[in-house]
Amino acid sequence: MVPDVKHIRRRRVDSGSRQVALLSTLVRSAIDCRVISGQLARTLQHWAKLWRVPDLPDHIIFRHNARLRTTIARWVIESNCLEVSTRFFELRRDHREILCHELAHAAALKTYGRAVRPHGSEWRELVRDAGYEPRTRRVSKRGSHAPLRGISPQSLYEHRCPVCHAVRYGKKPVTKWRCVECVGAGLSGHLTIRVVPHGVTVP
Helix, strand or coil: CCCHHHHHHHHHHHHHHHHHHHHHHHHHHHHCCCCCCHHHHHHHHHHHHHHHCCCCHHHCEEEEEECCCCEEEEEECCCCCCEECHHHHHHCCCCCHHHHHHHHHHHHHHHHCCCCCCCCHHHHCCCCCCCCCCCCCCCCCCCCCCCCCCCCCCCCCEEEECCCCCCCEEECCCCCCCCCCHHHHHCCCCCCEEEEEECCCCC
């Protein structure tokens, strides 16, 4: 008897959706209870072994930062903390890849020290070793950069780090903003600011 292809595909989709929901739930639990468990713990242990930093999971704290607007997640060096935005829990996919990208920063710092560049060759190699492309922006299924939510494309100011090229947008120029990752690496973290012309789509 030939199996129903539609049913097979549906089972795969359902399984993938459950895994995404499970990982998201485990991250929320790690935030609320300060306990990393289940599939999340096994995933971190796998990366730690792969990156040759076996004690990495022992020094990770998850935290929800509702103030993050242009970043889905970020690694905070000073507190060994992986901060996730509200958008992280709203996503329907890519949770594992996002966590990998951020924790690769932690592994790079632990292996190479604070002199390592945030998105340098060391970080890129770690991400590739884990099976992901070392991009710094999330790409949608259509192949374009996922748009930022809740920010109008008019009257925006781009704040760009000239070192790692991380970008943050604001409705006004904020000279006090700094690149968190570069500051954590011992650099000044100063951002260059320019006006985004009206009608230009923000990536």
